[in-house]
Amino acid sequence: MLNIITEKLPKYAKKLDQIIKPIEKELFLLEDNLTENLKSESPDLDKMIRYFFRSGGKRLRPVIVMLFSKAINRGYLPTNNFELALAVEMIHTASLIHDDVIDNSETRRGTLTLNKKWGAKTAIITGDYVLSMALNKLTSINLLAVEMFSKTLNELCVGEILQKNQDYKIISMEDYINKSERKTARLFMAGTECAAAITPNSNNLMINSARCYSLDFGIAFQVIDDILNFSGTFSQIGKPAENDLKNGIITAPVIFAVQEYEEKGDFTLRKLIETRFKKEKDHKKALKLVLGSNGINKARLMAKNYIQKAVNSLDVIEDNCYKQALIDLSWYTVERTS
Ligand code: FPP
Ligand code: MG
Secondary structure (H helix, E strand, O other): OOOOOOOOOOOOOOHHHHHHHHHHHEEEEEHHHHHHHHOOOOHHHHHHHHHHHHOOOOOHHHHHHHHHHHHOOOOOOOHHHHHHHHHHHHHHHHHHHHHHHHHOOOOEOOEHHHHHOOHHHHHHHHHHHHHHHHHHHEEEEOHHHHHHHHHHHHHHHHHHHHHHOOOOOOOOHHHHHHHHHHHHHHHHHHHHHHHHHOOOOHHHHHHHHHHHHHHHHHHHHHHHHHHHHHHOOOHOOOOOOHHHHHHOOOHHHHHHHHHHHHHHHOOHHHHHHHHOOOOOHHHHHHHHHHOOHHHHHHHHHHHHHHHHHHHHHHHOOOOOOOHHHHHHHHHHHHOOOO
């Protein structure tokens, strides 16, 4: 467990659009290339892909890949790194499309999921297609990229099955972090580490900084995502709030809440969850207990600790506007509401 930082936490001040200014042009290009590069021989697939990307997204993974690449390469983004940024967003997209099928989700980014609109079969094929195009892109970079991402995809699957098999179980914080690292942080890590590895003139210090930064960033990102499932609204998070608990997905706020109640000898929350909310109002009762505890605050503090660690990992990188953007983006992530 990390040491709890209680003071001197930078208060996030900048908005996301200000933070990403140093890669604004590249992001526009990325947006065009995403749909353009995913064009297929099938108008049906094209329709699905256009539909998915129309609903937006923060493009955080490519943002980090591009910022890190520019931070260690005097502001220049090599073509391979740009292609890598595209591949990472494609893999993320494929994983979300499949995740929505697995979770039977109806909405993402404020619009209907592919599975809701066209059915699970169509959604699975679309996810497969996007993944195949990402792999194609990676082969155009080099074999190292293919190797790194094949291992990462493996981790994503392990993380996802862990989550599926842990439903309605009060897992330990260690298990929760392990799962979050695999299903979310590893993809951030692969993108950033690979970016550092393929950037001309980079060195082991930079590659290690990329690994550590993005792994801790990714864990914090998932913790905040899980907090927003309790504290956010539909219009903020683009999907129904409070759904994780209802579906038995036990996340950081719940784990902290269960600990807090059990320290006082109250096992109600655990029982409600472990009996899978068998009575109609059980889920609402459990929700009230989580919201009435310090679970969310403790989870946010934990995320801040991971972010502080991530930011510290950037110390070896020379100061420039791209490194500063990575730092700002990190603090934005813990303060974000969407
Ligand atoms: C969303 O997390 C899902 C993931 C981070 C990973 C999903 C991984 C897979 C489906 C396995 C790999 C598959 C492919 C095609 C690469 P979340 O459920 O916490 O977020 P959400 O609430 O937005 O759905
Ligand atoms: Mg999900």
